Amino acid sequence: MEQPFALIVGTRRDRSHTDERAAVPVTIRDVARASGVHISTVSRTFSAPHLVNPETRVRVLACAEDLGYRPNRAARALITGRTHNIGLIIADIANPFFPPLIKAAEGQARQRDYHVFVADTNEDPVAEEELVHALAKQVDGVLLCSPRMSNTLIEQLSREVPLVVINRQVAGLPCVMMDVGQGARAAVEHLVGLGHTAIALLSGPRGSWTSREIRRSAAAAARAGGAELTVLGPNPPTEHGGGALAEQVQRAGATAVLAYNDLMAIGLIEGLDALGVRVPQDVSVVGIDDIALSRLTRPKLTTVATPTAAAGRTAVDMLLQLETDAPRGPRGAGRDAAAGARRTTAQVMLQTELVIRDSTGGVPSSGSPGAERVGPGPHRLADPGRPTAATGGAVAS
Amino acid sequence: MEQPFALIVGTRRDRSHTDERAAVPVTIRDVARASGVHISTVSRTFSAPHLVNPETRVRVLACAEDLGYRPNRAARALITGRTHNIGLIIADIANPFFPPLIKAAEGQARQRDYHVFVADTNEDPVAEEELVHALAKQVDGVLLCSPRMSNTLIEQLSREVPLVVINRQVAGLPCVMMDVGQGARAAVEHLVGLGHTAIALLSGPRGSWTSREIRRSAAAAARAGGAELTVLGPNPPTEHGGGALAEQVQRAGATAVLAYNDLMAIGLIEGLDALGVRVPQDVSVVGIDDIALSRLTRPKLTTVATPTAAAGRTAVDMLLQLETDAPRGPRGAGRDAAAGARRTTAQVMLQTELVIRDSTGGVPSSGSPGAERVGPGPHRLADPGRPTAATGGAVAS
DNA sequence: CGCTTCACTGCAAACGTTTGCAGTGAAGAA
């Protein structure tokens, strides 16, 4: 244990030979012996109570309770082929976007007597694939949240274990998505409505479906509104990733910014602040996700609210539904054509909503203070320290 | 699926009868047949490679690779008694305090070929107990993070499954703690050093060991520094919990506040702001944890940094160590006195550090603007309408 | 009374591994 601060404050001999720790694991057989029935009856008492005589049942339950019996899920899984576990693979657990989704998924799963296995990939596509493999055999299905890998790989993996994809569309697979496209459109329209014509888009990580959707919709909305959209990225979807773009935003002469997510938006505001650029007076910023944090920063963030909790619940439901439709039994089950061929894979789109707070405002008056600028038209920040022409970054198609 | 926003955008018949989905699960037997050896040899190829002839090994591995064989962990667990899973039970995954700990634990576990099962209790002691029970049989051990239940219950549960307790001291059990006591002391001393004599403590949830430690140390430090400490609580450890206390803080006449965690501190600052009380000009606020968020709010939060990642890593190591010391084998193993009695349970204390940022400052001048107050003595906020002098900014101790 | 039905329970074979033990043949020692 190589922690720098580690410091042993106390050690202690464990309980002596009378140690009751790790008490003999009590199995179904112990319960059977104690209650004078066969193990199969005990098994049925738990998994098919209606098949056993009420008297017997109470006796067995009493004995089980008494001995502290808990069915061994591994053994059960071995024969039934269902672990009652769900894997949830997410890009970065430290991103506040995910916890609500995780909580919702856990809650929904727990209600259905399932457990959720959460794993973090650090935004790494390779880790993602490995995790799916590792989880495949110990869960009944996997929720893939904001995957960064390729569509073909996802399809391939879906052959190994039932998959539900969150935040991405993959043909032929059950997906639950949030309509960030619509959200991005609303955000851009909001900005255009405020008079902005030079808008920057901070895109997300490479391989992000969400990022592509945002970009496409934002570009369309900007075009429709007569504004110019400068795309900056791809970027890591963190506050740091946002902060690092402050200068580029400034150089690009944008008066408004749409960020891939709130974290980046907040980081950007920080970065702009360090450059002496004020939000929303000098530059308007809008994020996406509406994480709790976006209500806590100053200025409070204008953002596109995504229904993360609903997405978590829905995904769990879809996965479980998928399981009941086409169980992958222990034996060569499921070859039943009637069940197999009639299955349909649903794709759900959850709506988003623009939440207007304090980080967006009108276009700053240019050059000479006092000159109100409202109408559209090309416009650069007066003098951000350097000659302004340069429209850095990529321009959306 | 009762989502208000739910909207089916597309359904699609699944692949037809040639469906390769849920392909026949390939077992060790298939590999054995393919490579012309006995299943035990295949087994050994994976779990004890040195026992099998190199030639055979490569052949088996090739076949396994070819067939896409993955050992069934459930079956393995059944016989070895080790699932290679770790349970991690935390109070609230949405609290940004936890994600770094979770990530660290996951990383450390992954390195040792273990997986982490994260579960959230919503700060509910009952859910906590249920979760331990539920996890007991499908993990090799459980990390109990910031548990809210009673010590006796924890001890009792530790008989059912190996336990490592994080953020709490339980006699006889391995624990990894963070020295919040020392941190609270430093925080109070910092405040006293700035001249504050009326300090409020926002305590945490009922049953929190951390909260008790903080309270004890803060009280001692306040006494030593000649300041008066008003304890407010218990409270839910959330921003909302903090925000709800703004009025009480004001009524108590405190000029400085130490909060149970950063979330509460941030919430409090919000709440005070709504009341027209400015931080740090009118009231100084110190948090605990140093979550990422504390660097992003305005003012940046003065706080006690806790080594959460280190705690996560350490806890995993301790749990795994505990396992190797006294494995709970499938058979009546472990009754070996030499191994059993010699075990010691370590308790590790990780150090904390006060990070001074912008949310603490000097004592506001009372009543008449300009009258500098520095010395100790009873003091109330002159006019909550705030006509203050304000010595903002941070002062290093 | 004899037959069927029914509710309940026991039997035993799985599920996919691991692992102690024994067997094999070849190499080395005497």
Next chain:
DNA sequence: TTCTTCACTGCAAACGTTTGCAGTGAAGCG
């Protein structure tokens, strides 16, 4: 040559469940 050692592999019994099948006795029915 014969005996021992050794590296490797096969055999089969577990691990703790579930579940199809068959057996039991009692109740219902004609």
